[in-house]
Amino acid sequence: MEVAFADNKVYVSNPYSTTALQWAEGEIKGNSVVFARQYLGPNESDGYHIFFVPGVYSETAPDFFDLADTLRFNYDNTAKSLTATDLQSILINVGDRRVFTAAAYINPSLSPYTATAGKPANPEITSFGRYGEEAEGEGYLQFEFPSEDVYAQPLFKNNLYYKVYTAEGKTLTFSPEKYSGLDTEITEVPYGLNDNTDFFMADDSHKFYFFQAADSLGLQTVYKGEQELSSDIVWTTGRTTTGISQPAISQTAAEVRYYDLQGRRLSQPRRGVCIRQRVMTNGSVANDKTIK
Numbered sequence: 001m002e003v004a005f006a007d008n009k010v011y012v013s014n015p016y017s018t019t020a021l022q023w024a025e026g027e028i029k030g031n032s033v034v035f036a037r038q039y040l041g042p043n044e045s046d047g048y049h050i051f052f053v054p055g056v057y058s059e060t061a062p063d064f065f066d067l068a069d070t071l072r073f074n075y076d077n078t079a080k081s082l083t084a085t086d087l088q089s090i091l092i093n094v095g096d097r098r099v100f101t102a103a104a105y106i107n108p109s110l111s112p113y114t115a116t117a118g119k120p121a122n123p124e125i126t127s128f129g130r131y132g133e134e135a136e137g138e139g140y141l142q143f144e145f146p147s148e149d150v151y152a153q154p155l156f157k158n159n160l161y162y163k164v165y166t167a168e169g170k171t172l173t174f175s176p177e178k179y180s181g182l183d184t185e186i187t188e189v190p191y192g193l194n195d196n197t198d199f200f201m202a203d204d205s206h207k208f209y210f211f212q213a214a215d216s217l218g219l220q221t222v223y224k225g226e227q228e229l230s231s232d233i234v235w236t237t238g239r240t241t242t243g244i245s246q247p248a249i250s251q252t253a254a255e256v257r258y259y260d261l262q263g264r265r266l267s268q269p270r271r272g273v274c275i276r277q278r279v280m281t282n283g284s285v286a287n288d289k290t291i292k
Contacts, residue, residue: 016092024052055089081111118149120221160191165218
């Protein structure tokens with residue numbers, strides 16, 4: 001996240017979107033910083049409006065949230081650090097009147113980041129759909145894209161990209177002629193690219209479609225910060241069977257529902273990113289994103 005201080009205000013960038021210019025405003029009150037519910041703006045690629053919403057959760061059920069009026073951080077003016085009090089969370093939420101989270105961050109702690117980037121961690125390919133096998137004229141690659149280096153230190157997502165290689169070692173080019181969400185040709189795909197048509201992401205889980213025959217593909221993470229650093233090239237020659245890992249459905253889930261990103265209920269998950277809602281026997285609700 002990016003953080004800015006002005007007078008008695010603190011501004012934090014939307015941690016869910018690395019490309020949107022969206023900020024939440026908090027007020028410095030002595031040794032505390034307090035954030036209220038507030039509108040962040042539209043998520044244009046997904047088609048909904050998102051809010052910065054304080055949330056609370058239980059130690060016994062950290063995946064299930066209730067809305068709160070405010071989020072209070074302990075504030076160290078010298079270190080310029082903010083630490084949330086126990087059992088609080090930042091909810092990046094669809095609307096501000098019910099829990100419908102695009103992302104949640106429990107017990108958030110913010111401190112100045114000193115850029116000491118190492119070699120990016122390798123991406124993990126989880127599924128490979130060969131061109132023409134599942135749908136005429138397209139293939140897909142699904143993978144986990146860790147936003148950290150090999151020492152498990154976080155990398156600034158705005159500086160992260162991935163490159164795709166063909167079996168001949170050539171870099172795959174994505175052009176506006178084939179990808180309607182692009183304005184220009186690219187060979188390095190930004191971490192935050194999500195057009196909900198050909199490029200998808202849900203946190204570190206990513207997926208893209210391609211439109212040419214390929215028996216194997218290579219994938220590499222590139223970090224462009226103080227210096228340019230690259231991961232190893234990870235190759236796949238066929239579809240894996242692991243799939244993108246998703247949180248296991250609790251045995252106490254009374255019902256599982258699926259919605260599109262406009263909040264419309266689906267009879268079953270469909271291509272792209274969907275929101276899965278688990279309604280538990282105790283009445284609590286949890287939402288997460290899935291990529292199909």
